[in-house]
Amino acid sequence: MTKKIRVRFAPSPTGGLHLGGVRTVLFNYLFAKQNGGDFIVRIEDTDQTRFVEGAEAYIFETLKWCGIVPDESPMHGGPFAPYRQSERKANYRQYAEQLVIDGYAYYAFDTPADLEAMRTEYKTAENPSPQYNHTLRDKMRNSLTLTADEVATLLAAGTPYVIRIKMPVNETVSFNDMIRGEVNFNTSQVDDKVLLKGDGMPTYHLAVVVDDYLMKISHAFRGEEWLPSAPVHLLLWDYLGWKNEMPEWAHLPLILKPDGNGKLSKRDGDRLGFPVFASDWTDPKTNETTIGFKERGFLPEAFVNLLAMLGWNDGTDQEIFTMDELIAKFSMDRVHKGGAKFDYEKAKWYNHEWIKRKSAKELELSIQKYFAEAGITVTDDALLAKAIDLVKDRCTLLSDFVQQASFFFQLPEQIDIAAVKPKWDEKKNMFFAELIRAYELSSVWEATDLETEFKELAAANQLKPGELMLPLRIMLVGGKFGPGVFEIAATIGRHETITRIKKVMGLLHS
Template identity: 70%
Template sequence: MSREVRTRFAPSPTGGLHLGGVRTALYSYLYAKKHKGTFVLRVEDTDQTRFVEGAEQYIIDCLAWCGISADEGPHTQGEYAPYRQSERKEMYKKYALQLVESGHAYYAFDTPDELEAMREQLKTSQNPSPQYDAHTRMDMKNSLTLLKEETEKLLADQVSYVIRIKMPKNETVTFTDMIRGEIKNETNLVDDKVLLKGDGMPTYHLAVVVDDYLMKITHAFRGEEWLPSAPVHVLLWSYLGWGDSMPQWAHLPLILKPDGHGKLSKRDGDRLGFPVFAMDWFDPKTGETTKGFKELGFLPEAFINLLALLGWSSGEEKKFSRRKNSLHRSRWNECIKEAPNSILKKQNGSIMNGSRICRWQIVRCS
């Protein structure tokens, strides 16, 4: 590898840390350590409406219990601080304006009522949820349809606006995923995502690109739910002139509910009879506590072993492995490449755990 490996885990402090998030952190951490690189913790707290007090420290405590320690982050600092996105607000606006100047983004002044009217007017049985995209943007109130003087006046009058990416028409965006190989996306199927919100904060789409570039991230692990947004991110890397620095991506398969229907959510733990958090999470908004693996008596090694086997198998009948062994799985990407989404069930497949044996089953489904 020509560049020093730098991976990151970038959770949002909006509640308990889902085991899927811990798995993402685990892969990021192990990949960095395997290649003698750097593991970065970055807090994505741009959505202040969903911010939960205490969630950031809870995330750090969960990672520490799992033996995952960041080389750089909000509590360890580093060369590329600050590591909280809320403290990097002006950086994002600079690049959003750069995209507007280059013609790859535009100001949109539409009110919520106008957006809803557009959706209602264009809604059909074939298209029940019309989007703000190449097909609709020229009928909306934005800097593409307004005269330059009109746009400048609205900005001078401090009329609320967002900045949207201008998705190109009839193009194919291609990138190579570390797990899935070559992936192609048609731009006509992607809407003009908001990059900068009305409060001046960036959305995930802009922030993740800017931060990964400025923090020199080389490899990024994230859930496959981000695949539909990948073409937006590829284009942003290109439009900002950073195409040669884009990280290699690995989109991890989902962890499904025991019945196989839908992604395992944070609400499923108590209802389905097993934890979805690494540690107990007390929700200050509801006053409720959701049980975690730690408080149920699990050793961190047992929990990590469970996560390491979710979604793939090395082909060996192992019931327990230590983190240091996982560091040397040189063919992890080959193992997970063909792995479908995984279901977690509380039966079969033993996990040895000191004071108890909890029986689980990891099922792979297509």
């Protein structure tokens, strides 16, 4: 019988969740759901200095928006609670101490000043960043260089210390990465990582192994930036005697900045004018808000879709996927090895596609919010639905609806009078005066009839409809945009149409 699939997303609550983070969640989630497994969220808050108030709640709101529901988490509970590492603090020490007893780790009493001194002393051109490793540990203050009595005395005196892993010399550690295949490391190249910090908290290295073991995680997916420390984790699984229960690993490729090189950061978004976080994040310290995809006008379906396609595809030309399709089709072995540059234009295209696929009913609620923010009150739901259907093809972001459809609900705020005034003459003025009379008397108020009447009247006045339609458009919408003019007239109604025509005629006269 095979092991129950259990995966985890293990974020640190240090700020907003960015694209790479959400994609990691997504791939974890897709894999779990595809295999009928569990998706766990574990909060890795072992660094108290970096803890940010509100970041954890933000993570769960973001997941909810994306349609990702954890099976177990600090919010949702579960059989392996608690799911916050700070609340699991008591768990870790015993394992670190066991490692010391077994000779796989040691106490180190070096102060930050000692470490800095070591780094400056051994720094050379060839080795700009000396590591606390097998070549240097003999020169430091630790339970390897001190006598047992000295160590006991220091410990009894309450001297601050950390526990470091004792990396073996010149051994090869290898593992099979689901994306990259076999990856090998020489243990001499990796330093003696701190496992248990001076404050009694574990570092990521210890905590991730202990918790993945305790929580029976079957597959561990994380960003590529973790690859270099993988040998530490592998060794820990071994030293702790859990080798047979070690999860399968996959290191996901990075999401890169669109221009230049390097990992995508919040700064790139600020610099280039696009969101990087899933939703708005306000830093509680600076009170500075960073815009998110959600608030910028992205549909969660589009956000999930575009993230999934960053580094994965199903081998066909299909680009639009629902969450259910992704769950059915996702496969880790089709995930790319190389990082992908984030392209905001393409991201917007996904959103546009999703907007086109959604019904007015489905879009209504979120669009209402943008109108409200813009100070436009929409009371008529039927009118809103009609307006959405009319303009959604030309909206890339949900926020675009304000610009594209506000004239359905209020008089145009700006009227591009310059577009008509130069060619405005008495004949046109007469035509519109007659049009008002005709429209006042129309028995029906349908776009096709309005168009017919308009054209017949134009012909009677020996005017080309083409010269008159732009003025009509300016009168009704204020600018050179929007759906068909007669559709608009039909939608806003007789009274509103006539009012607007009159108003602009007045403007043209003065």
